[in-house]
Amino acid sequence: MVKRLVLILGDQLSDNIAALKAADKDSDVVVMAEVMEEGSYVPHHPKKIALILAAMRKFAAHLREDGWQVAYSELDDTENSQSIVGELLRRADQHGVAKVLATEPGEFRLIEALNNAPLDVELCEDDRFVASHAMFESWAEGRKALRMEYFYREMRRKTDLLMERNDPAGGKWNYDHENRKPAPNEVTHSGPMQFTPDETVEEVLDLVEAKFGNHFGQLRPFDFATDQAQAQLALAHFVKYALPKFGDFQDAMLKDNRFLYHAVVSPYINIGLLDPLEVCRAAEDAWRNGDAPINAVEGFIRQIIGWREYVRGIYFLEGSDYPQRNGLGHGRSLPDFYWGAETKMLCISKAVEQTEEEAYAHHIQRLMVTGNFALLSGLDPQQVSEWYLAVYADAFEWVEAPNVVGMSLFADGGVIASKPYVSSGAYINRMSDYCKSCAYKVSQKTGEGACPFNLLYWHFLDRHRDRFSNNARMGNMYRTWDRMDEGRRETVLSEADAFLKRMEQGELV
Ligand SMILES: Cc1cc2nc3c(=O)[nH]c(=O)nc-3n(C[C@H](O)[C@H](O)[C@H](O)COP(=O)(O)OP(=O)(O)OC[C@H]3O[C@@H](n4cnc5c(N)ncnc54)[C@H](O)[C@@H]3O)c2cc1C
Ligand code: SF4
Known part of the structure; x- marks a missing residue:
């Protein structure tokens, strides 16, 4: 007799997921469901939907081989109710049970749906993270500022990664001053492993083509790993061929190279095909075996047990209103060029083009190109956040919202970032080769052909003077602005206004 249903969501495809660990193979039925509601509450990139559905089907087959009874709903099953709760109710009816074991979803929307379902749902905490909710809360308690760097040190101690007894390996917690070099002339890595x-x-x-072909993004060619064994191969490929130079060129951008030395493992970690600690240990082993330098390995591990754990902690600590915050009161509509319409800004068009084709852009493209532009030009954080949630294969609200609303747009009022990540074209020029081929001139500050990032940078600082002029880390920026003669300041502001107006009217900018 069936005792309980065990819900496994599309981003919970791990053998050690909490609900499975608490379940009984002999008497419980695993429920997995492909539903329209999840595929379309934002217009997810077709590659992202395909990755999740393919990985779900393979994981279900793997569970069956392992002896589990699995009730699997395919998207086009005629009886599919097309929502997670609807499918749980249907299976509950079929098996005559009302008890459901589930692992806490990574999105308040779904947590609420499960809590409100007319079923007896037991939510287990997702323990695929180093920091539990309780641990993050206790770390955050009483702190004036929740800065990632200190949290990261706790994670290093807890995991023993890159530790020599109680001290950080090599004597330093952070090797970033050796990282972040400008774009290299040549990239020796051929990119992520393709399947x-x-x-x-x-x-x-x-x-996916039939049901979601109208969503932004190219479905084919599709070469993601879709099961644990393939994801392991992709990880090993990264560790061997790219990790040694990961740190050096972590922030670099090249118009003809989309991946540089990045891992492209976030989609696999986030849906459960790779275990984050295993990923970190593979990197640590490379350092211990002399195959990768400490600056690369420490930088990589920091992204996972530092940033990834930290943003998740913030999402759950701050609560369900977090994704809706708009601390700077921005409300301009997302321009069509985020959805692939033409723009003369080469940095944006390249980042969007690769997003459309790969469902991937690396961190600095997300933060300092599309994110920076969104912040400088005052785009509505919710529209921007929905865009990020839709277009990236690794986007799930617990990780997307803090990165977008918090880190990138400063819409959380400074919970994550101590100052907004804004820059003029100079930063993009230093870290990329985009500007050389752009219709705008990065060296030009005003006038016909001036880089829009240059205009909008000062426009942003000027319109948020009350909020930021007393920020110690921004004093220099304001002093430089204030030293400019008044006529020049007026030109900058009026040209920035004119640019924003043209953009709002849908003109080619
Ligand atoms: C505006 C914005 C939106 C983002 N949205 C997402 C998102 O929806 N999903 C997502 O997983 N990451 C997101 N990130 C973080 C980061 O950009 C991606 O994790 C990274 O680009 C994934 O590519 P990679 O595997 O090649 O990463 P690498 O550069 O090779 O880094 C290694 C790993 O570190 C982790 N990582 C690095 N930075 C972060 C971070 N800031 N937050 C969480 N994990 C991190 C990822 O698991 C990543 O796979 C966002 C960053 C910004 C600035
Ligand atoms: S000149 Fe300005 S708009 Fe053009 S690529 Fe450089 S930063 Fe982007």
Whole structure:
């Protein structure tokens, strides 16, 4: 007799997921469901949907082989109610049970839906993270500022990663001053490992094409890993060929190279195909074996047990209103060029083009190109956040919202960032080769052809003077602005206004 249903969501495809660990193979039924509601509450990139559905189908087959009874709803099953709660109710009815074991979803929307379902749902905490909710809360308690760097040290101690007894390996916690070099002339790495779609993946691709072909993003070619074994191969490939130079060129951008030395493992970690600690240990082993330098390995590990854990902690600590915050009162609509319309700004068009084709852009493209532009030009944080949630294969609200609303747009009022991540074109020029081929001139501050980032940078500082002029880390910026003669300041502001107006009217900018 069936005792309980065990819900496994599309980003919970791990053998050690909490609900499975608490379940009984002999008497519980695993419920997995492909539903329209999840595929379309934002217009997810078709590659992202295909990745999740293919990985779900393979994980279900793996569970069956392992002896689990799995009730799996395919998207086009005629009886599919097309929502998670609807499918749980249908399975509950079929098996005559009302008890459900589930692992806490990474989104308040779904947590609420499960809590409100007319079923007896037990939510287990997702323990695939180093920091539990209780641990993050206790770290945050009483602190005036929740800065990642201190939290990261706790994570190093807790995991023992890159530690020599009680001290950080090599004597320093952070090797960033050796990282972040400008774009290299040549990239020796050929990019992430690619996988030819098998029969299961091909079936899913046809389905996604039929149901979500109208969403922004190219479905084919599709070469993501879709099971744990493939994801392991992708990780090993990164560690061997890219990790040694990861730190050096972590912030660099090249118009003809989309991945540089990045890992492209976030989609796999976030849906459960890779375990974050295993990923970190693979990197640490490379350092201990002399195959990768400490600056690269420490930088990489910091992204995972530092930033990734930290943003999740912030999301759950701050609560369900966090994704809706708009601390700077920005409300301009997202321009069509975020959805692939033409723009003369090469940095934006390149970042969007690769997002459309790969469902991927690396951190600095997200933060200092599309994010920086959104912040400088005062775009509505919710529209921007919805865009990020839709277009990236690794986007789930617990990680997307703090990165976008907090880190990138400063819309959380400074919970995550101590100052806004804004820059003029100079930063993009230093870290990329975009500006050399752009229709705008990065060296030009005003007048016909001036880089819009240059104009908007000062416009942003000027319109938020009350909020930021007393920020110690921004004093220099304001002093430089104030030293400019008044006529020049007026020109900058009026040209920035004119640019924003043209953008709002849908003109080619
Ligand atoms: C505006 C903005 C939006 C973002 N949205 C997402 C998102 O929806 N999902 C997501 O996983 N990451 C997001 N990030 C963080 C980061 O950009 C991606 O994790 C990274 O680009 C993934 O590519 P990669 O695997 O090649 O990463 P690498 O550069 O190789 O880094 C290694 C790993 O570190 C982790 N990581 C690095 N930075 C962060 C971070 N800030 N937050 C969380 N994890 C991090 C990821 O797991 C990543 O796989 C966002 C960053 C910004 C600035
Ligand atoms: S000149 Fe300005 S708009 Fe053009 S690529 Fe450089 S930063 Fe971007």
